[in-house]
Amino acid sequence: MTTSREAMTADATAAIGTTSTEYPIEFTGSGSEYFRIWIVNLLLTVVTIGIYSPWAKVRRLQYFYRNTQLADSVFDYHGSPIALLKGRLIALVLVGAYVAIGYVSITLALIILCGLAAALPWLIHRSFRFKLFQSSYRGLRFRFNGDLGSAYRVVLIPLLMVGGPVALAGLLGKRDDLEDAGALVVGVLGLVALIGYTLLPKFHHAFKRYQHGHAALGTTGAAFDARVRAFYSIYLKTAGIGVLVVALLVATVGVGLVYVVGVRDVREDNTGSRFMLLLMVGSVLLLVAFYFALQFVLAFFNARLQNEVWSHTRLGETTFSSTVAARTLAFLYMKNLLLILLTLGLYTPFAVINTLRYRLQAVSAITVSDIDSFIADARPGENSTTGEGAVDLFGIDIAL
Amino acid sequence: MSITGVSARYYDGRSSRPLSVTLSVRAGQARLLGDGVELCFDLHQLRVSEPMARAPRLVTLPDGSHCEIDDHAGFAALLDQTGYRDSWVVRLQSSWRHVLAAVSGLAMLCAAGVYWGVPAAASVIARFVPMEYEASLGEQAMAWFDADLMQASKLPQADRDRLAGRFALMAPNADGRRYRIEFRSSRIGPNAFALPGGRIVITDELIAVAGGDEPALAAFAHELGHVHHRHVLRRLVASTLVASSAAVLFGDWSSLLAAAPATLVDLHYSRAMEMEADDYARELLVANGIPVQALVSLLTALEAAQSAERPAPGAGKAPPQRTPDLLRYLSSHPGTEARIARLLRQQP
Numbered sequence: 001m002t003t004s005r006e007a008m009t010a011d012a013t014a015a016i017g018t019t020s021t022e023y024p025i026e027f028t029g030s031g032s033e034y035f036r037i038w039i040v041n042l043l044l045t046v047v048t049i050g051i052y053s054p055w056a057k058v059r060r061l062q063y064f065y066r067n068t069q070l071a072d073s074v075f076d077y078h079g080s081p082i083a084l085l086k087g088r089l090i091a092l093v094l095v096g097a098y099v100a101i102g103y104v105s106i107t108l109a110l111i112i113l114c115g116l117a118a119a120l121p122w123l124i125h126r127s128f129r130f131k132l133f134q135s136s137y138r139g140l141r142f143r144f145n146g147d148l149g150s151a152y153r154v155v156l157i158p159l160l161m162v163g164g165p166v167a168l169a170g171l172l173g174k175r176d177d178l179e180d181a182g183a184l185v186v187g188v189l190g191l192v193a194l195i196g197y198t199l200l201p202k203f204h205h206a207f208k209r210y211q212h213g214h215a216a217l218g219t220t221g222a223a224f225d226a227r228v229r230a231f232y233s234i235y236l237k238t239a240g241i242g243v244l245v246v247a248l249l250v251a252t253v254g255v256g257l258v259y260v261v262g263v264r265d266v267r268e269d270n271t272g273s274r275f276m277l278l279l280m281v282g283s284v285l286l287l288v289a290f291y292f293a294l295q296f297v298l299a300f301f302n303a304r305l306q307n308e309v310w311s312h313t314r315l316g317e318t319t320f321s322s323t324v325a326a327r328t329l330a331f332l333y334m335k336n337l338l339l340i341l342l343t344l345g346l347y348t349p350f351a352v353i354n355t356l357r358y359r360l361q362a363v364s365a366i367t368v369s370d371i372d373s374f375i376a377d378a379r380p381g382e383n384s385t386t387g388e389g390a391v392d393l394f395g396i397d398i399a400l
Numbered sequence: 401m402s403i404t405g406v407s408a409r410y411y412d413g414r415s416s417r418p419l420s421v422t423l424s425v426r427a428g429q430a431r432l433l434g435d436g437v438e439l440c441f442d443l444h445q446l447r448v449s450e451p452m453a454r455a456p457r458l459v460t461l462p463d464g465s466h467c468e469i470d471d472h473a474g475f476a477a478l479l480d481q482t483g484y485r486d487s488w489v490v491r492l493q494s495s496w497r498h499v500l501a502a503v504s505g506l507a508m509l510c511a512a513g514v515y516w517g518v519p520a521a522a523s524v525i526a527r528f529v530p531m532e533y534e535a536s537l538g539e540q541a542m543a544w545f546d547a548d549l550m551q552a553s554k555l556p557q558a559d560r561d562r563l564a565g566r567f568a569l570m571a572p573n574a575d576g577r578r579y580r581i582e583f584r585s586s587r588i589g590p591n592a593f594a595l596p597g598g599r600i601v602i603t604d605e606l607i608a609v610a611g612g613d614e615p616a617l618a619a620f621a622h623e624l625g626h627v628h629h630r631h632v633l634r635r636l637v638a639s640t641l642v643a644s645s646a647a648v649l650f651g652d653w654s655s656l657l658a659a660a661p662a663t664l665v666d667l668h669y670s671r672a673m674e675m676e677a678d679d680y681a682r683e684l685l686v687a688n689g690i691p692v693q694a695l696v697s698l699l700t701a702l703e704a705a706q707s708a709e710r711p712a713p714g715a716g717k718a719p720p721q722r723t724p725d726l727l728r729y730l731s732s733h734p735g736t737e738a739r740i741a742r743l744l745r746q747q748p
Contacts, residue, residue: 028454036493043502044489046509059450059489066455073409073418074456074468138418139411139465218416374416 022321023371024364027357029067031350037063038349054084065135068360071371078141079134117163121155122148132215140376145221146214154210158203161196165189201231212313218376226312234308238301245293253286292334299330302359310363316374318367324359332358406474409456410437413465423459423467423475425482430459432467443482450490451476514642519672522638526630531597534633538597542582545601553583555604563613567620570688579627581620583607590705592619594626596633609705614690615698618681622695625680631673678739682746696740703736 041056058081065075094116101109125148132142168189205228213224303326310322336351365371409418410432419435430446432439441461449458456468457475469475492498553560560583573579579598590606600623602616610616626632682692 030453033453036496036499039499039503039506040489040493043506043509046506046513062450063452063455066449066452066458073411073416074458076458076466138416139413140416372415372417376414 020366020368021371022364022366023071025360026069027067027360028069029063029353029356031353034063034353035346035349038352051085054081054088057081057084064356070137070365073138076136077134078136079130083130113167117159118156120159121151124155125151128211128214137217138374140218140374143216143218144214145216146210150210150214154203154206158196158200158207161192161199162203165193165196201235202228204235205231208309212309215315217315218374220316220374222316223314224309224312225314226308230308234301234304237304238297241300242297245297249286249289249293252289253282256282292337295333295337296330299333300326303329306359306362315365317369318365318371320363320365322363324362329355329358406469406471406478408432408459408467408469410435410467411465412437413463418468421467423469423478425478448479448484450486451494513645518638518641519634521641522634523630525637525641526633529633529637534630535597537633537636538595538599541595542599542601545584549588550584550586550601550603552585553604554585555583555607559607563607563616563620566613567617570617570621570684570690571624579624590702592623594623594632596630596636598627600624600627606702609701610698611701612694614694615701617690618685618695618698621681621684622677624684625677626673628680629673629676631670631677635670635673674739675742678743679746682743692743696743699736699740 037059041052041059044052045056058077058079061077061079065077068075094112098109098112098116101112125146128144128146132144135142205226208226209224212222215222303324306324307322310320313320332355336347336355339347340351405422405424408421408423410421411418419437421432421434421437424431424433425443428443430441430443439461445462447460449460451457451472456470457472458466458468460466486494492502564581567581571579579600582599582601583604584601585604588603590603590609592600592602592606594600600620602619602623606619607616610619678695681695685692685694
């Protein structure tokens with residue numbers, strides 16, 4: 001097992017004179033080809049009232065993986081639709097039970113909700129294992145070696161600190177007999193939530209470290225050395241851009257109102273209805289503008305986060321570089337949103353492909369050793385379809 | 401049998417080193433040769449990946465190892481020889497004509513689902529929703545209205561008792577379990593509506609506009625129609641259904657788009673429900689010897705009250721408002737004229 005310390009020595013080796021090679025990722029998927037896969041998936045999912053959706057997911061992922069090339073080889077996805085279907089049925093039963101019981105007894109539903117929250121880290125752990133084990137490159141399976149205890153640490157604490165106070169406040173809000181203690185309780189809950197939100201970048205960092213730091217390809221383990229400070233910087237800058245965008249929108253609305261009310265006296269032409277129409281059009285435009293502005297903030301966050309995370313992930317002696325430009329991604333998002341709206345959603349698969357292409361092709365792998373030298377985990381069954389991960393009775397897939 | 405070889409990269413599953421081999425087929429057997437590899441398998445033991453325009457095709461061997469093939473044409477010819485056929489989903493995906501047929505099929509399916517499927521499903525699902533839950537929804541709504549919009553009725557108690565009493569004779573209400581009439585005064589003006597769980601809210605302003613017992617009773621009857629058909633609950637279930645399926649189908653990208661169909665469908669259903677409630681009211685009125693005219697005059701009076709409220713623009717008479725067809729589909733209440741015409745037409 002290659003440890004992160006060994007990985008660190010890669011730079012030293014490079015300095016001595018071994019030449020490092022850069023392999024850019026190439027994505028060969030096309031929008032028009034994926035459109036056909038997407039629409040057939042959609043049709044079959046509707047016709048089968050959702051039963052087909054695991055098959056659709058496998059087709060979709062296989063299209064993405066097999067069109068992702070690195071050093072003249074593609075990735076592959078091996079997830080079994082039946083396993084995914086079982087996972088989904090279990091999730092459906094759990095959520096259904098929760099909703100149904102919610103009608104009958106709030107207390108019982110709360111107990112179930114707590115149970116679900118307690119099970120969430122386990123589910124995420126399972127889903128990481130499933131997802132990575134079902135992915136391969138050059139015939140070698142990826143693996144996830146993170147332990148369950150760490151999953152609880154990185155998931156449950158943020159969940160309790162950020163989600164807990166909100167849930168508790170909602171619960172206590174329904175009771176009237178707490179009026180005296182109310183202010184104190186609200187204060188404490190608010191403080192916990194505030195600390196939780198302040199620590200959000202740290203939580204996110206810990207989560208990514210858990211996710212990326214415990215991945216492996218064959219016997220080669222990954223390491224993650226991004227700094228918490230970098231996460232704080234991304235979050236703060238995103239918040240700053242968000243504030244700026246909102247301020248800009250508010251200013252635009254202000255100017256618009258002044259124009260409508262002041263400069264052009266709309267009451268002159270005797271129709272209040274025209275004023276109402278103007279107001280309606282204005283608010284729709286504002287909503288659309290807000291949605292577009294949101295894309296900009298989102299693009300900034302996604303671009304910076306991807307760059308930070310991938311530039312600080314190593315797989316043995318292989319490092320990665322990611323150079324997504326926030327501005328390019330933002331314009332891509334906006335173009336996609338516009339075309340999706342104009343085509344009533346039919347542009348969606350094209351949007352998915354062009355976003356994926358941009359984000360994937362911004363990444364390259366840099367290695368001082370040979371990309372041919374990864375070795376499978378030789379423990380019995382670890383790399384075959386009968387391995388530990390494959391005998392999971394059900395596949396849990398949580399998109400993260 | 402001719403032997404056609406296709407060059408491939410073979411990965412043995414033990415290391416990431418590609419071995420360059422030639423894949424050939426002879427007499428039901430596939431053979432991999434080259435770079436120290438010599439493997440032979442029965443054709444049925446191999447799995448072949450779906451074709452993709454620019455991705456290599458993968459052939460997976462029984463032990464999980466596989467090869468990548470870039471030569472699409474050569475491999476297709478080889479597959480042809482073996483009599484291999486792509487799955488029907490792949491054939492569907494690869495032809496634009498089939499895909500277009502699939503799209504129109506999907507559109508028709510969605511339309512059918514919205515027009516027949518959702519209302520049918522909603523009324524079935526509504527049957528399984530416990531009465532207690534429906535009642536608690538109604539209570540919450542009533543509390544919200546009372547806190548914000550409604551005050552206690554200023555109508556004399558005797559009038560309220562008389563109206564409720566007459567209506568109880570028309571529509572028996574054992575233990576008050578079917579419906580409950582709530583008199584309120586409100587700044588929302590003349591209005592009547594039904595809440596889930598059987599509460600019928602009537603504003604003093606509506607009773608004033610009705611101008612008599614019988615039109616007021618007609619209003620009760622119309623609202624009881626909504627209660628009888630559990631309209632509010634069905635609307636709730638229907639819009640939840642549409643919203644959640646739209647979110648599942650299209651929601652991975654834009655919640656804005658996903659929300660639109662629910663709103664459209666919701667408005668459309670409420671139109672159909674107004675008519676259903678009118679029908680119920682007509683039957684109830686006629687069965688109790690009250691002429692349908694009572695409901696008609698209520699509708700006329702309401703319409704008059706509403707247009708009086710609207711400030712007339714300019715000095716002249718307001719031009720008659722014509723509703724364009726699209727707006728008629730979108731409007732939550734069918735035009736009063738249309739409803740009156742319908743009531744009168746269906747009179748026995």
